Amino acid sequence: MIADPKLLGIDLGGTTTKFAIMRPQGEIQQRWSIQTDVLNDGNNIIPNIIDSINHHLQLYQMSAKQFQGIGIGTPGSVDYQTGMVDSAFNLNWDRPMALKEQIELHTNIPVQVENDANVAALGERWLGAGKNADNVAFVTLGTGVGGGIIINGQIVHGQGGSAGEIGHMTINPQGYRCTCGKRGCLETVASATGIVHVARDYAQEYAGDSELKASLDNGDDLTAKDVFDLAKQNDPLALKVTHVVCDQLGLALSIVAVTINPQYIIIGGGVSNAGDFLLQRVRESYNRYVFSSVKKTTTLTLATLGNEAGVIGAASLILNK
Amino acid sequence: MIADPKLLGIDLGGTTTKFAIMRPQGEIQQRWSIQTDVLNDGNNIIPNIIDSINHHLQLYQMSAKQFQGIGIGTPGSVDYQTGMVDSAFNLNWDRPMALKEQIELHTNIPVQVENDANVAALGERWLGAGKNADNVAFVTLGTGVGGGIIINGQIVHGQGGSAGEIGHMTINPQGYRCTCGKRGCLETVASATGIVHVARDYAQEYAGDSELKASLDNGDDLTAKDVFDLAKQNDPLALKVTHVVCDQLGLALSIVAVTINPQYIIIGGGVSNAGDFLLQRVRESYNRYVFSSVKKTTTLTLATLGNEAGVIGAASLILNK
Numbered sequence: 001m002i003a004d005p006k007l008l009g010i011d012l013g014g015t016t017t018k019f020a021i022m023r024p025q026g027e028i029q030q031r032w033s034i035q036t037d038v039l040n041d042g043n044n045i046i047p048n049i050i051d052s053i054n055h056h057l058q059l060y061q062m063s064a065k066q067f068q069g070i071g072i073g074t075p076g077s078v079d080y081q082t083g084m085v086d087s088a089f090n091l092n093w094d095r096p097m098a099l100k101e102q103i104e105l106h107t108n109i110p111v112q113v114e115n116d117a118n119v120a121a122l123g124e125r126w127l128g129a130g131k132n133a134d135n136v137a138f139v140t141l142g143t144g145v146g147g148g149i150i151i152n153g154q155i156v157h158g159q160g161g162s163a164g165e166i167g168h169m170t171i172n173p174q175g176y177r178c179t180c181g182k183r184g185c186l187e188t189v190a191s192a193t194g195i196v197h198v199a200r201d202y203a204q205e206y207a208g209d210s211e212l213k214a215s216l217d218n219g220d221d222l223t224a225k226d227v228f229d230l231a232k233q234n235d236p237l238a239l240k241v242t243h244v245v246c247d248q249l250g251l252a253l254s255i256v257a258v259t260i261n262p263q264y265i266i267i268g269g270g271v272s273n274a275g276d277f278l279l280q281r282v283r284e285s286y287n288r289y290v291f292s293s294v295k296k297t298t299t300l301t302l303a304t305l306g307n308e309a310g311v312i313g314a315a316s317l318i319l320n321k
Numbered sequence: 322m323i324a325d326p327k328l329l330g331i332d333l334g335g336t337t338t339k340f341a342i343m344r345p346q347g348e349i350q351q352r353w354s355i356q357t358d359v360l361n362d363g364n365n366i367i368p369n370i371i372d373s374i375n376h377h378l379q380l381y382q383m384s385a386k387q388f389q390g391i392g393i394g395t396p397g398s399v400d401y402q403t404g405m406v407d408s409a410f411n412l413n414w415d416r417p418m419a420l421k422e423q424i425e426l427h428t429n430i431p432v433q434v435e436n437d438a439n440v441a442a443l444g445e446r447w448l449g450a451g452k453n454a455d456n457v458a459f460v461t462l463g464t465g466v467g468g469g470i471i472i473n474g475q476i477v478h479g480q481g482g483s484a485g486e487i488g489h490m491t492i493n494p495q496g497y498r499c500t501c502g503k504r505g506c507l508e509t510v511a512s513a514t515g516i517v518h519v520a521r522d523y524a525q526e527y528a529g530d531s532e533l534k535a536s537l538d539n540g541d542d543l544t545a546k547d548v549f550d551l552a553k554q555n556d557p558l559a560l561k562v563t564h565v566v567c568d569q570l571g572l573a574l575s576i577v578a579v580t581i582n583p584q585y586i587i588i589g590g591g592v593s594n595a596g597d598f599l600l601q602r603v604r605e606s607y608n609r610y611v612f613s614s615v616k617k618t619t620t621l622t623l624a625t626l627g628n629e630a631g632v633i634g635a636a637s638l639i640l641n642k
Contacts, residue, residue, distance in 0.1 A: 135480055149581065151472050158582020159456055160618030165579045168612035170572060180612060251491060258486045259580050260470065261479020291489035291501060297481030 006062065008070040008109070009315030010049065011119070014038065014090035017049060019056070020311035024068065024319060026127050030060055031311065042092035046099060050106040064108040071112045071317030072099060073119030073310050080157065083113040112317040116310065117164065118155045120303075121148025122320065123313025124266045128305040133263035137256050138303075139166050141249075141271035144179075145187040145194075151260065154320060167191065171252050176201075190249045192271055195224035199241045210237035228274040242274075242281060250285025257298040258291050268303030275302065327383065329391040329430070330636030331370065332440070335359065335411030338370060340377070341632035345389065345640060347448050351381055352632070363413035367420060371427040385429040392433045392638030393420060394440030394631050401478060404434040433638040437631065438485065439476045441624075442469025443641065444634025445587045449626040454584035458577050459624075460487050462570075462592035465500075466508040466515075472581065475641060488512065492573050497522075511570045513592055516545035520562045531558035549595040567599060571606025578619040579612050589624030596623065 006029070011018040013036060021030040034052050037044040057064065076088025083100020085093060100111040114122075121138035130136040136150045145167030149156040156163040167187035168180055175184025176197060188194045203216045212230045215222060230238035253265050272278060283300050290298070305312060327350070332339040334357060342351040355373050358365040378385065397409025404421020406414060421432040435443075442459035451457040457471045466488030470477040477484040488508035489501055496505025497518060509515045524537045533551045536543060551559035574586050593599060604621050611619070626633060 133480075135477075151477055152475070154473070156456075156472055156581055158615075158618070159454075159584040160582055160614055162612065162614045162618065163580065163582040165582070165612050165615065168615075169576045169579045170610040173572065173610065182610070182612070185612075251494065255490045255576050256580055258490045259484065259577055260477055261481055261484040261486070263480040289491040289494065289503070291483065291486050291503070291506075293481055293483045294479075294486065294489075297479070297483065 002066055005068050006066050007068055007315040007318045009311040010070060010072040011310030011314055012072055012074040018311050020315060022315040032056060038092045045091060046102045050103055053107050067109045069110045069112060069318035070103060071314035073114055073116040073314040074099060075116050078113055078115045080114050083111060114317055117146035118148040119313035120268060120309040121150055122316045123305055123309035124268060124303050125150050126316045127312050128309060129266045129301045129303055130264050135262040137262045137265045139267055140269035141190055142269040143192055145191045166256060169252055171248050186252045189245055192224040195227055195245050196222055198244055199227050202241055203237060206237045208236055211235050212238045224271050232277055246278060246281035247285040250282045251289050253300060254286050254289035257294045261294050261298055265298060265300050266303050268309060272302055323387060326389050327387050328389055328636040328639045330632040331391060331393040332631030332635055333393055333395045339632045341636060343636040353377060359413045366412055367423045371424060374428050388430045390431045390433060390639035391424060392635035394435055394437040394635040395420065396437050399434055399436045401435050404432060435638055438467035439469040440634035441589060441630040442471055443637045444626055444630035445589060445624050446471050447637045448633050449630060450587045450622045450624055451585050456583040458583045458586045460588055461590035462511055463590040464513055466512045487577060490573055492569050507573045510566055513545040516548055516566050517543055519565055520548050523562055524558060527558045529557055532556050533559040545592050549598065553598055563602060567602035568606040571603045572610050574621060575607050575610035578615045582615050582619055586619060586621050587624050589630065593623055
């Protein structure tokens with residue numbers, strides 16, 4: 001038994017790498033971050049992480065032996081058993097990188113590696129909106145739409161590691177073309193870029209007064225946040241756009257709900273900052289589309305941890321081993 | 322250790338109750354069935370099952386001690402922990418029935434009870450098309466559409482026991498009204514009754530030559546099997562109807578696939594007797610709608626056990642404890 005054991009959670013992102021030292025009870029004791037150096041084909045990333053860990057352990061007068069493990073959330077295609085990462089293009093990793101092996105070798109602490117959307121799901125499940133429930137689905141609405149499915153407290157990886165790819169469910173076979181090559185993926189309407197796409201599309205046929213329409217016609221560089229902000233001010237076109245977005249999202253989540261009937265479906269990512277305005281509209285559609293016995297037991301809710309879901313979920317990988 | 326241990330699987334249906342004595346390796350040693358007596362508010366069902374078990378154990382000169390357990394698949398709402406069954410209307414059980422407790426008491430063998438669609442899923446997973454894979458989704462196309470989800474070798478029940486209710490996913494928000502009160506459930510187009518509904522609907526606007534059209538206009542009592550049989554004979558309306566049905570089913574299964582990425586999605590139930598004609602058309606739509614990395618790893622396939630999936634899956638409940 002280690003006295004006062006610790007977990008180290010690492011959220012490896014394209015611009016920043018975040019670190020948190022946690023206790024297994026869920027308390028964050030230390031946190032710091034470094035810039036992610038993607039130059040030199042991303043070859044500096046792993047050495048920089050190792051240096052930063054060892055530096056901070058010294059700084060805090062902690063030893064490797066105190067740590068039950070290091071959990072890392074990373075973009076790209078992850079082999080969660082070997083801890084190899086491939087195709088993490090925003091890290092400039094286009095070849096397999098031995099993330100687990102290298103960090104274990106140079107820190108003497110066991111490492112678990114997991115996909116970043118799955119790690120955020122674990123974080124929200126543990127200390128966020130998931131209230132430590134056994135069965136949780138998480139959807140993150142950012143530049144794209146990602147997801148993570150937790151059943152019996154464990155991430156569902158699926159046969160090819162593609163479980164939880166909620167962003168690429170075909171929600172409208174006649175919908176927009178997706179970057180993945182298909183048509184009508186949820187991501188094409190419910191991601192930040194998708195929402196702007198819907199706005200541009202509906203603006204073309206919109207004839208009434210609308211600040212959103214004027215802004216788009218003016219060539220302004222609009223964001224999903226702008227669309228939701230205008231909708232909150234009752235801009236009629238923005239209301240129409242957010243209605244379409246929330247309706248498709250409610251439909252998609254109703255299907256996730258009848259498939260696995262989790263206790264919570266948690267909506268996170270930058271778009272979820274639209275808050276209750278978003279949640280209420282998604283819920284309205286969800287309630288219309290979902291099977292009645294599922295409606296009673298699967299609750300839609302907003303993520304609560306924000307950017308910290310990543311480090312917290314990463315640390316929890318050690319608990320979930 | 323029991324020498325030569327046995328499992329007893331029971332498939333409790335509205336007309337017949339099937340029994341199978343199996344070895345844990347998967348071999349069926351004895352099988353028999355009795356009529357399900359739903360008279361007297363279904364109060365005879367449990368005593369009849371008990372009598373039949375005890376009678377056959379005597380007949381085969383087996384003792385209760387040889388049995389690792391009895392697994393039962395039943396319609397209705399099942400509390401799989403207590404083994405209570407409620408709302409099994411085709412058994413005339415409109416109040417909670419102590420299926421597990423009663424049978425344990427009078428046979429001295431431990432009992433596990435599970436929903437019939439989940440049990441069929443377990444059966445196909447164990448000895449059928451699932452090839453004992455860890456992650457399997459099963460959809461049964463019968464009078465209604467049911468389903469079962471197996472992850473890490475375990476049935477997913479979900480928060481309210483409604484996981485796998487694939488028949489009630491909203492696949493077309495503008496679709497037909499469902500018995501559940503919603504609109505556009507998969508069941509409204511992909512069940513045996515749904516397929517006939519689609520046929521009647523498309524026949525109304527069909528002007529060309531078609532035996533299916535003539536038969537419907539004639540007021541014949543058509544079945545889903547008739548529709549598929551006519552499609553196989555290139556009846557143009559029947560081809561159109563089966564195209565719509567298979568397309569919606571392919572879309573629904575593509576969504577199940579991106580959510581949990583199982584190794585197999587198995588299509589069973591009476592409608593699946595349409596065989597490769599059905600499978601090829603569902604696959605074609607599935608391949609169009611599913612995310613590419615999922616397409617490589619989740620395989621659509623037909624159930625292979627037919628009516629035996631129930632008793633086999635029921636027996637496997639004892640292995641899956």
